[in-house]
Amino acid sequence: MTSLLTIMTFTPLVGVFVLLFINGRSHNALRGLALAVTVVAFLVSLPLVTGFQNTADYQFVENIPWIATDAFQMHYFVGIDGISLWLVMLTTFIMPIAILSTWTAVEEKVKEYMICLLLLEVGMLGAFVSLDLFLFYIFCGLMLIPMYFIIGIWGGKNKVYAAVKFFIYTMVGSLLMLVALITLYFKAGGADFNITRFYALTLDPATQTWLFLAFALAFAIKVPMFPLHTWLPDAHTEAPTAGSVILAAVLLKMGTYGFVRFAMPLFPQATAQFTPLIATLAVIGIIYAALVAMVQEDVKKLVAYSSVAHLGFVMLGVFAMNQQGIAGGMLQMLNHGISTGALFLIVGFIYERRHTRLITDFGGLAKQMPVFATIFMIVTLSSIGLPGTNGFVGEFLILLGSFGSSLRWWSVIATSGVILSAVYMLWMFQRVMFGELNNPRNQTLTDLNAREIGIMVPLIVLIFVMGVYPTPFIAKMTPSIDRLITHVQTRQLALNAVPAAVQTPDHADCRQCPQ
């Protein structure tokens, strides 16, 4: 079953095609079909997990020459390994939930909305599975357009500003990446864009630095790292619920995934050289976003800044360059997708009821909507990273890993971020849920209906499952992470341009390593 990936990636495209034929007025038919398509995509992606052997090499690989002119070859080269497996699953898992959540939210132009969502899914899946740098670039571009429309058309008040800002920010990044991509292409003898060939390539430190900077800037904008993050709060506050759920759950992971898949293995010396800088930006991002989130009046903006902080953690973990750090980083990407996705759904529920996002307009909802209160509490705890929930496992591993690597003092400062995250989340939770139920409009709010609970249940279950039993997730990642670390560190030592991170014991003699 080698063509599994292609089927999965392009099922939504088939969905789009079928959607065109349904007339625009029967909204429920449109939504039903879109939901069906995404569920099919999810079902198609399940065998990926079951069939995935815990080895480091790429699986379900398909390599079909696509543009094969003599000078310039471009292959449709797709495959997944430990790193991209779970991100693909996250995408296919979140999409049906996102579509379910817009059942009543979007009323006008539903057909175009569904088409945008499905196109977005194609772009995301394609980007995660593609092992050809150019194909990755195409799918990155493909993702931008529907997201731009989603924010721009169905957004909030100054949606156009947010959409344009989002688009230009990301486009500048990807252009830089294109330039770096092409120089890399010529440096590698100009045959094709195959990743494995680029990995084998050893570049001199100077070009490595420049190429790394270009890639890093492109992905830093997507992550979003500290100075380049201002598009995220605007994009989130203006995007409709489904849009911001997907934006938070998957699009942000494109940046961190890009670092792990492309930037670090391709340019090991530059990675070592820039680790302190990027770690500093990540840590500033954590503290800065937490502080700024504390004083937000708009719930969605607060959650947006919280995801900047979370992703700061991921970057710190990934750049710790050891087994715990990267495993924690990858896991935290999944957790962030689930917990922040759930948070945006929750904000969406209260927005649909009250059409306001200001914290001061709420208060005392716990008495009025008890079921909603418990779900909101569980998700907040997962976002804070309370043990037993998924957030804790990821955060703990990141902090442990970065403490053990050369980023020791960065990790200490980042651990204080754990306190700040508790402060702003609980303060928000208290102002929204506890206190007097004095606002008359709040007194008439209805609790969650069956559909909304149906959306939240899988997320809550996942929060606890990943919190209590994360081993299957980590086991599937470990071999690929091992390969990445050995690949990067051997190159760093080989050219010994820069002293590598604290050398974790080589694999042979450590007792606990998974055999």
Next chain:
Amino acid sequence: METLFFFVVAAVAVISGLLVITCKNPINSALSLIMTFFCIATFYVMLNAPFMAAIQVIVYAGAIMVLIVFVIMLLNIRSEAGRRGAHTTLFGSALGIFGLIELLYFLAKGGLTGSRGGLDAKIIEQFGHTELIGRALFTQFLLPFEITSILLLVAIIGAVILAKKNI
């Protein structure tokens, strides 16, 4: 003697040229333009191109100027402010003069080479200038000749449609 004659004609041409752009009433400028055309015609004759001189006189002076004068009369344009604001005239003439200086500079630089085509006054008298041009037109330059005929046709149709009241 001949150069003296040349200088006289040249002076007349330049003066009437200046008149064209200076006098207020368009009629005067039209007439002075006709005067310039005649001077250019005489130049053609002096350059052993009698047929061109004739064409010049007939086409330019005869046809186009008549048309212009006719239009001036038709629209009875009275002489009004003529020149535009001082600022633009100053700027316009400055540009013109500066352009002239540059052209003269290029002329002074010289370097006018080029092979002599083997045609000179004697052959023109022998065969007649018109026959030579006719032969050249219908052999070497047949295609451009046909194209210009189409051009004229298009111009005629255009003019008719434009000037007509609503069709």
Next chain:
Amino acid sequence: MIPLHYYLVVSALLFSIGTVGVLTRRNAIVIFMCVELMLNAVNLTFVAFSNFLGSLDGQIFVFFVMTVAAAEAAVGLALMIAFFKNRESIDVEEMNLLKL
């Protein structure tokens, strides 16, 4: 024999007078005439060179220039009449329909 560059100087003079005329006059017809003047200056250069270089090409070209000038005159004047019809004047200052 009058040396070539005398003719060139005269045509340069006429040409720049024509340019000045085009740039400074407000009346469309006069601008039109100045364009005619510039064309003639160029024709003069052509004929001067054809005579000096001894080949007929220059004069043939003048021939074509003249036809173009005639066609241009016809269309140009028709335009002016049409313009005059709905604007009562052919002052160049009013012709700003090119602007969006």
Next chain:
Amino acid sequence: MLEYVWLIPFFPLVGVIINGLFGKKIRNEAFIGGLATAMVASSFVVSCGILIQLIGMEPEQRVFQKVLFTWIQAGTFKADIGFLVDPLSAIMIMVVTGVGSLIHLYSIGYMHGEEGFYRYFTYLNLFTFSMLLLVLGGNMLLMFVGWEGVGLCSYLLIGYYFHKKSAGDAGKKAFVMNRVGDFGFLIGLFTIFWWLGTNHNVWTINFVELKQASELLPFGGVVTFATLCFFLGATGKSAQIPLYTWLPDAMEGPTPVSALIHAATMVTAGVYMIGRMNFVFIKSPTTMLVIACTGAATALFAATIGMAQNDIKRVLAYSTVSQLGYMFLAMGVGAFTAGVFHLMTHAFFKACLFLGSGSVIHAMHHALHHGHLHDDPQDMRNMGGLRKKMPITFVTFLVSTIAISGIPPFSGFFSKDEILWQAFSNPYHGTANVVLWAIGTIAACLTAFYMFRLVFMTFCGECRINPKVKDHLHESPLVITIPLMVLGLLATFGGFIGIPKLLGDLFGGIPNRFELWLEPVFEKSTEYAGQYAHAGTHYGHSVEGGLMLLSVGVAALGIGIAYTLYIASPSIPQRFTARFPGLHQAVYNKWYVDELYDFLFVNPCKALGRFLWKGFDVLVVDGIVNGVAAVVRGFSGVLRYTQSGFVHNYAMTMALGVVVILAFYIFR
């Protein structure tokens, strides 16, 4: 029975799931309360079984590990869900489940009629589950899970009356301060893990393996840093000097919550953690000194504040902070056994005091409610003379007060005196010991004073309650008084299992069973301590006896002062406060520590956040982004004028173009 140790935390978890999911629908209070209590009681039965089985075993083999499954496994780091049973954790599970089940029973009566009844019992069960995880955790990470779980439950339970803003704030404050402590715990954990790993290739966070690897740890240096971080965690959880302000505010929660969480179990987590990792702490004398000094300072500081409070629960809260100070003093001077012993006895009498105050408040609230009056049921000033109305509560309350003041036959005396003696005699810190002992004794006197002040103001003297509702005051129902009586008994007789050798020999060779019981757990620390302890003077029995008498005398002095001030001539306190208004005001307002924290930490954070957001985010970054857009728009604005639509303008530009090109050719 040891095999089924995983059942102990499992039962409360079952209670949580059942009550949590179906509680709202069941709505029948007896069932919900009964189920929750039954769950904790069954855990208690299992822990008794384990205790008996442990007693039967040889002292050396009393360590049993039960691993369920691997929780996190990433590279060299491996943490599994595993439980560790040894004498220390046996005592702790007995205390937690024993006192816990009594408090669950008590809550059924106390929380009768509350609308969030099921929610309360779910949280209480969740709390017991987390505390058992903390106590039974086999490795540092599982202990941390319990550690934070307990912090969460205290947030939920303190904020139980969530419609009250003060309750919500108190809950949030408790959670954030615990989180500051957890920050320290995490850093300590990382340091130990990575230091042992990279230097000695021992990759473990399991307590038993750590104990074996503890020889590798140096004296001081990295161990001092790690243990100081752990101690920061302990102060957060057990409310010591820097991070204690959350405990008095935590009285916003229902009284049984305060009894369970803020007296018996959660606050002792810090002490337990130091006990559990004694072999690490003992390795850095500086940290031990820091712990001892903080403990003593907190004991004295909290006692001073406790004297001036009028809210019955606030007094008990500060007394808890002060007693915890004692426990940390014991730990600091290396007397781990004494610390744990005081922890156990404190759990008994403090739980009894809190429940007693709860029954008083319940009765007051009931009475005031009858008369529809709105004065505060917790304020001692409108209580008094409840002796006659609530005899059982009075007796149990009096017994526990005597115990806490350290009067001989009662448990408090044995444990507190042991701590004072260890502080005085053990050889670790040289001259500092005498100072510590002195502070401890003064604090003991203050404790006796404010505890008896509380008893006299609430139970003795004439009844200051609003006369209208005086006859509505009556004893609380049985379901409340039974736990009181049980705890009262435990408070009186609990001390005998740990009689110091001196008294033991007097009364015919009764051994200090408690010390023997915990001997194997702390043998590693006594061994290391021996390596660096100064050659302290060895004091004879006479000195020990003398000090014992002195501490009893000091306690009696405290009681006497309280008696004169509040019974004999009640006017003295007013005159005292009149003469020193400033001092009284300062003490009453908790030395303005809360305001200091707000000023130092809370407000600057908010201000910084606001500045960063408005200042940096909006102004600088967005400024640059929008600035670029504005610049582009500016340029295009200028260029727009060239497209004026006038033909002659275009002609002019063309001519200019020609001239420029020609000029270029000229000057090239």
